[in-house]
Amino acid sequence: MASEVQPKPVKRKPMEWFNLKGKRVGFWGYVVMRLSAIGLVLYLMLHLVILSQLAMGPSAWDGFVAIAKSPAFLALDIVLIIGILAHGLNGIRLSLIGFGVGVPRQKIMLWIGLVLTIVFSIMSALAIFSEVK
Amino acid sequence: MVEKQLSRERTSSWSWILQAFTGVMLVILLGLHMVVQHFVVQGGLRNYQQVVQYISNPFVFLLEVAFLIIVTWHALLGVRAILLDLGLKPKTERRWTAVLTVIGLAMITNGIWLSATIVSQGHV
Numbered sequence: 001m002a003s004e005v006q007p008k009p010v011k012r013k014p015m016e017w018f019n020l021k022g023k024r025v026g027f028w029g030y031v032v033m034r035l036s037a038i039g040l041v042l043y044l045m046l047h048l049v050i051l052s053q054l055a056m057g058p059s060a061w062d063g064f065v066a067i068a069k070s071p072a073f074l075a076l077d078i079v080l081i082i083g084i085l086a087h088g089l090n091g092i093r094l095s096l097i098g099f100g101v102g103v104p105r106q107k108i109m110l111w112i113g114l115v116l117t118i119v120f121s122i123m124s125a126l127a128i129f130s131e132v133k
Numbered sequence: 134m135v136e137k138q139l140s141r142e143r144t145s146s147w148s149w150i151l152q153a154f155t156g157v158m159l160v161i162l163l164g165l166h167m168v169v170q171h172f173v174v175q176g177g178l179r180n181y182q183q184v185v186q187y188i189s190n191p192f193v194f195l196l197e198v199a200f201l202i203i204v205t206w207h208a209l210l211g212v213r214a215i216l217l218d219l220g221l222k223p224k225t226e227r228r229w230t231a232v233l234t235v236i237g238l239a240m241i242t243n244g245i246w247l248s249a250t251i252v253s254q255g256h257v
């Protein structure tokens with residue numbers, strides 16, 4: 001019975017992520033998910049490399065801490081927070097839909113995710129830069 | 134042929150469920166990580182002495198190791214999903230899975246070693 005209609009696995013090469021013509025908003029979510037995913041994987045690896053400076057003793061680490069508190073570095077932290085929020089909030093939406101929860105409301109959930117990403121990112125930016133004075 | 138296809142579909146649905154499960158856990162673990170490592174810390178980042186003292190707490194140690202394992206797993210499953218979207222041959226797919234598994238185990242081992250090394254700095 002199931003063998004009659006075998007859906008082909010969807011192939012989607014990375015170049016198609018940027019072809020938004022005629023795509024539904026759900027596809028934008030997919031693209032945001034993929035791009036933020038790649039950024040976050042690269043960040044994770046960089047983060048682990050930087051943390052390994054802790055094995056080299058106090059001067060290596062405390063030197064990094066001084067750099068990490070510079071305004072340019074803090075601006076990158078905000079980019080990171082935007083990526084985490086967009087990925088995490090859309091991830092919650094995808095998990096819910098995947099388990100059959102709120103499927104008819106998938107589009108509104110995408111917009112809620114976007115709004116929360118913007119709101120929390122602004123709050124984080126204010127919190128981060130209010131400490132630097 | 135059909136059997137092969139079905140088994141591939143099963144594995145991909147398993148990786149999807151794992152991805153959702155680790156994803157939900159990350160919302161909690163990353164949330165905790167951000168609060169305890171940055172939000173409650175004066176200036177947002179601990180200096181060396183503070184890091185040593187902090188990670189020496191067994192609960193913190195376990196939290197950070199759990200976070201490391203789940204985040205690495207989720208990240209590399211995600212890389213695998215992107216690769217599978219290219220429409221790989223089953224053999225190539227298995228090779229990538231093996232390569233990513235090795236990378237993941239290396240990241241986790243290195244992280245646990247690093248955490249243990251930092252803890253040992255406090256006992257010198």
